[in-house]
Amino acid sequence: MGYPLELLQAILQTALSPVTAAFVIAAIGLNIHFGYTGLMNMGQAGFMLIGGYGFVISVMNGLGFFPAILISVIASMLFALLLGIPTLKLRGDYLAIVTIGAAEIVRMVARLANLSAITGGPSGIQSPKFRIEFNALSPLPEGRTDLFGLGILDYNNTGVDDWWSRIVAWGLVALFLLVTWLLIRSPWGRVLKGIREDEDAVRSLGKSTFSYKMQALMIGGVMGGIGGIIMAMPAAINPDGMGRATTFNLWMIMLLGGAATIFGPLLGSILFFVVRLVISSLATEYVPSTILSAQQTEIVSWILIGLMLMLLVIFRPQGILGNKKELSFNV
Template sequence: MDWTRILTNVFGELLAPTTAAYALAAVGLNIHFGLTGLLNFGQAGFMLLGAYGFAISTIAGLPIWAALLVAIACSVVFALILGIPTLKLRGDYLAIVTIAAAEIVRIVGRSTALTDLTGASSGLRGNSYKESFQALSPFPDGTTDIGPLSYSNNASNSWWIRLVGWALVALACLLVWRLTNSPWGRVLKGIREDEDAVRSLGKNVYAYKMQALVLGGVIGAVAGIVYVLPRAVQPDSMGRPMTFFVWTILLLGGAATVWGPVLGSMIFWAALMLIKSVMRSTVPDTVMRTEQIEQFGWIVVGVTLMMLVIFRPQGLLGDKKELAINVR
């Protein structure tokens, strides 16, 4: 078994654009659930809308800053449409509504009636919208080796995407840290614990929930952009499983913490890569084929989520006294 190759792959996964995108999505979900107590199971919908808004705008010829604004606007509109009729719901009722809304976004995106706009089930090819982002890179064309890692400077899955992705994660964490220690953030925590008590103090709970939903959704939309920059915009790749992966990452690292989503994403993807790499090297094809190893890896993810909820609902960095998994 080639441990050098395996550990290199695992180390590379720690810095991968996908890891950064999921960390960013989990930061947005942390604002929903960790700070406010909203059981949002539709984060993948915000990510898909952000990806579509950015890609379609770029293909239409808009500059990258305008495409980013379009993606943010799409997430804001979606949050308002979703939140206005549903934010008075609590607990599992809100979860059902949000997961249904995300599925509506995915199904509409893959509709053949929108083939010219979204590419339907085939999606939008990455080469059709990546040029403007790659043109901003200060790096020369070619490949750069840093330690055991070797990636292109500007193409798909490049150092440039990694730099931008993790810079956005750092900015999002800084934002959450400032919000957590602000009066606005303390009101959100109060809503999470007992919204009736906060309402009795004269606070507009509905407005605070809406603000949290919009802000977390915007971060989710930016995460969707980071996610599709190394690949294509494919609606079926951003469905229900993506939301559950984001939830696993958040609960693994610790909800209501600043760095929990980042730690959770890095551990999640590195551990998954380690499991798959070791099994591919040790398990014969007669026992388990490659596609079965992939499925087994996701089984481990599901078992991990179950164990987390049962034995350590606060996650690795969370405080059990501050946050319980059973939000009303």
Template structure:
């Protein structure tokens, strides 16, 4: 691969639906951690539940919008089950509960007992539920070229899913900006910095933390839907590593910032492709297999995260003043 091809591939992954899905999930995680100080270590579980709620509902014969509503309801119930017993405790208890709950969701989803509903370890094929989304498209059939990008207008990985995905990113960025400038958002920041002070002012920190958990979880559900529309619902595809990647994207862009999660998600995928491509060009042919080159790129992502936390913990767009957490 030459340098021009590598840059084109980086630009392509930057506008991919999966990147938009990660940006939405990272925005939800930002509400949890960046603004409220909730240590949610299982955002992938919210995404997987949202994906399952949508896909199973469509396959069962429901339309697109009822399926989205069911997906959100399932995640709201899941958030309440997690939050009611833990949000009155220290933040690290929520971290333990969420990472365990996400693993429970994944293991139940891939269990052979659930084959008839979730497809077990094989998951649910996108062709079984994707048509309900594509039917909403106002784009004509065929292909469209914008700059150097050429995709089907309506297809597995076409312009329609990209348009919807990034439009939702823009909507949620504006929503987050409005909420965090409101009295509600200022209470969340107060809880993050000094929960006892918020209680002394007569505010229910527990109620506000529950609301933040529900809102961030719903963003995770929407992200899960966007993530699986171009592909399929695979329980192992939304496991512990996905949560790790979301935290990487959030910390890279900057927690407690509006655009940080979006920038971090784009850079996360683009930089990994860059490392993988440069490694493939520099390392002599036959020295490493393509699989080893890909594994090396993930190693470098981990190293980059370590260096980021050590030397710039606030991320690219972050502010050290926003890093006071009461956990």
């Protein structure tokens, strides 16, 4: 019974991890872009980098916790504005190419050795200073020796992966899910869906589709930036940690849960991280190291997740929670 209990603890820890919550928030923003507006944004990781670096650089230069968050939000909005003005008239594959290129430009700029005094260069920035004021806001008992139990879970209240971080991160997830639900049910949200289905028809009704798409890009981009802050919160940010793979993972999460659904990003993110963990854990436990090393096990988990996504797209293109009548890859 020892191994099943350990696996269950690892699953719950992964499902409740602030990193999982960060991907949920970024995927909610991507869902607003693609699921509800039809924007093929392949550069959501760029928004995460902008938001994360905006927060980290602000804190490192003496700004307080909340002013740093404000700077991060403003930076994400400006990036959406600069990206959207020349590109939102593009459609489909062209927009995807431009956005992934923009995200790569952000990543490569952050990697520049000439900017290492600001961005840390390829190594990024590591400092416990990010969390000092954040930890000070915690109402939970302080110190690594103070434990907070919840059933079989037992974790530190302060540190990299602590309950205070989980409470804040998942509280933000709940907030953004509620905001998305309210926005999509509003007349503004109905216009977004109209743009996704037939932009010319919406334009013929006198609506400025460019304005609505810009608003959607900025709102989803801010969510991506908040996700980047949560990713950086454990006291480190690295430009390669939010690269192309992060964007592809976000797309996988959104499509797995179901695009154009409120809870699709939440379900998709939890399943994505938990399935990877279960596959790796089972392979490590039951497959001899002479057959599969730890590195090979990680590769196998990615292969199996990719196969599952292919099967999902083939047999249920709308995702687990999606409505085929509203949105599918076959449309």
